[in-house]
Amino acid sequence: MNLSMCGELADAYRSVSQRARVVSEAWGEKNLYCPNCSSSSLARLRNNTKASDYRCPTCSFWYQLKGQQSRIGDYINDGAYGAMMDAIRNDATPNFFFMQYELTSWSIRNLLLVPSFAFPTSAIVKRKPLSPTARRAGWVGCNIALNRIPVDARIAVVRDSHELPPQEVRARFRHVKPLAEIGRNERGWTLDVLAIVHRLNKSQFTTAEMYSFTRELEELHPDNRHVKDKIRQQLQVLRDRGFLVQVERGTWALK
Ligand SMILES: [Zn+2]
Incomplete structure (x- = not known):
């Protein structure tokens, strides 16, 4: 280049x-x-x-x-x-x-x-x-x-x-590509939760720590009144797509 x-x-x-x-x-x-x-x-x-x-x-x-x-x-x-x-x-x-x-x-x-x-x-x-x-x-x-x-x-x-x-750029692209497979209506939630996970800046964190962002997510998604359920669900989606590992119930680690 x-x-x-x-x-x-x-x-x-x-x-x-x-x-x-x-x-x-x-x-x-x-x-x-x-x-x-x-x-x-x-x-x-x-x-x-x-x-x-x-x-x-x-x-x-x-x-x-x-x-x-x-x-x-x-x-x-x-x-x-x-x-x-x-x-x-x-x-x-x-x-x-x-x-x-x-x-x-x-x-x-x-x-x-x-x-x-x-x-x-x-x-x-x-x-x-x-x-x-x-x-x-x-x-x-x-x-x-x-x-x-x-x-x-x-x-x-x-x-x-x-x-x-370029091999590093392509590897990073491959790492995030599973996000593309998430349906477009759901993906906004996944991205918002993933962005917050990174803002925690910890290699391991709990679901309870994620709940402290409930208010922020409520503001981003005013039509959803079950934000905590959504956070839990999206942490599982991120696990299934290879971004997180579930260490134990309620505890997560970045992959
Ligand atoms: Zn190409």
């Missing part, structure tokens, strides 16, 4: 966003590989949308590249709120590559992969509607709250200008 992008491609464009897109899109076509299979390249989809889309020629997995100059923090600015929520509910989210690049040198600082099946609806935060005087008045965008995505589904491909070995 070459971490320098071809900045000359930007010369033909004036708008900052268009320049960045042309350069990063061409870079992706030459350098991105598929984390889901052994394909060493991804094919760019020329679908005339504003997004930079790619498809794996071997396994057909769909990827979207989103670049920004600023550091990848807890929130990433995304498109329309309704469209992203619908995509998650219909299992039609792409796998995302979030890229941070240096504009002066057109070099890549960080590249973060988040698999399509790792977005709970709780990670999509509504922004304020655009003001009545805006060109797209009333339009509602969203932010993606990365800290609501379980940490093992935030997979570094490039970290601080260093590329991670």
Whole structure:
């Protein structure tokens, strides 16, 4: 993977966003590989949308590249709120590559992969509607709250200008892939509970410790009044999918 992008491609464009897109899109076509299979390249989809889309020629997995100059923090600015929520509910989210690049040198600082099946609806935060005087008045965008995505589904491909070995990226992708098999209506719960398990930051924990997040989960899922049952059920789902081991009744360990 070459971490320098071809900045000359930007010369033909004036708008900052268009320049960045042309350069990063061409870079992706030459350098991105598929984390889901052994394909060493991804094919760019020329679908005339504003997004930079790619498809794996071997396994057909769909990827979207989103670049920004600023550091990848807890929130990433995304498109329309309704469209992203619908995509998650219909299992039609792409796998995302979030890229941070240096504009002066057109070099890549960080590249973060988040698999399509790792977005709970709780990670999509509504922004304020655009003001009545805006060109797209009333339009509602969203932010993606990365800290609501379980940490093992935030997979570094490039970290601080260093590329991670592709076999490591693929191994991490394989580790979280069982989440894809959980039905889309249930998966949001599984992801929310897994994110909290990681926030405990303990190799072993109890169901009772998880209950202390009942209030938080109630706020994320206001239509469910049996949150404790749901926590217990999701811990079992995580065990069955290979994320947790049940040490004894009520005690769990990270696998
Ligand atoms: Zn593939």
